[in-house]
Amino acid sequence: MKKTKRILGCLLVLIVIGFLIPENFQMPVSGASSADYHPKSFWFYPWGKSVTHKGVDIFANSGTPINSATNGFVLYSGHINYGGNFVLILGPKWRLHYYAHLKTIAAKPLQLVSSNTMIGSVGQSGNAKGKPPHLHYAIATLLPYIWRIDDSQQGWKKMFYLNPIEYLQQS
Numbered sequence: 001m002k003k004t005k006r007i008l009g010c011l012l013v014l015i016v017i018g019f020l021i022p023e024n025f026q027m028p029v030s031g032a033s034s035a036d037y038h039p040k041s042f043w044f045y046p047w048g049k050s051v052t053h054k055g056v057d058i059f060a061n062s063g064t065p066i067n068s069a070t071n072g073f074v075l076y077s078g079h080i081n082y083g084g085n086f087v088l089i090l091g092p093k094w095r096l097h098y099y100a101h102l103k104t105i106a107a108k109p110l111q112l113v114s115s116n117t118m119i120g121s122v123g124q125s126g127n128a129k130g131k132p133p134h135l136h137y138a139i140a141t142l143l144p145y146i147w148r149i150d151d152s153q154q155g156w157k158k159m160f161y162l163n164p165i166e167y168l169q170q171s
């Protein structure tokens with residue numbers, strides 16, 4: 001019983017620490033502005049095999065540098081079928097930041113990044129092949145925000161996927 005309490009206490013402290021680290025949010029695509037993404041592209045439906053579009057597509061010339069949008073810790077970088085070359089970063093507030101369709105990857109797993117560290121460049125890898133080069137950027141929270149669930153297509157997933165456009169517009 002005492003041990004369980006101690007573990008729960010540690011977990012709580014850890015969660016709180018995650019909220020104390022500043023995000024320092026910034027536009028991840030170098031030189032891009034609100035003209036380079038569609039303001040209503042988040043949760044766009046229908047969106048192929050993903051059903052809904054759970055991020056934002058920021059268009060730029062191939063090879064444009066991508067910087068981390070927040071401070072964070074690189075969990076993974078590599079290649080997957082749909083996402084192509086991608087980087088996954090754990091940022092403050094227990095949020096995952098996903099960067100996909102990269103041309104080149106410049107971030108290594110376990111690397112600490114700040115919100116201006118270059119992590120790769122804009123490309124067309126994965127299922128963006130043949131489409132204009134863009135960064136697919138998504139933010140997911142590990143702590144579910146159940147009050148965000150609505151009755152849209154896959155609306156229950158909104159407890160995890162946050163709208164990156166809201167953050168881009170504030171940055």
Ligand SMILES: [Zn+2]
Nearest residue numbers: 055056057136
């Ligand atoms: Zn996308």
